[in-house]
Amino acid sequence: MSTSQPAASRPPEDRATPDRLLHARTGTDVSPEDLVLASGKDLTPHTLEWARRKLAAEGPAALEKLLP
Numbered sequence: 001m002s003t004s005q006p007a008a009s010r011p012p013e014d015r016a017t018p019d020r021l022l023h024a025r026t027g028t029d030v031s032p033e034d035l036v037l038a039s040g041k042d043l044t045p046h047t048l049e050w051a052r053r054k055l056a057a058e059g060p061a062a063l064e065k066l067l068p
Helices: 032-038 045-058 061-066
Strands: none
Touching: 032 045, 032 061, 045 061
């Protein structure tokens, strides 16, 4: 007898992230934390400084470049 979970109770492995979580909305501020998290990096002093520099150079478009 199998001990694996039935297919109905397993979370799907190919779930898509909803668009509302992927795309920045026009007119909203982009924080360094937003940029770090969108890049898939951990929040550290080093990555926050990287994000601050990137936002200073590219503005909010920096976030859109990272998102699909």
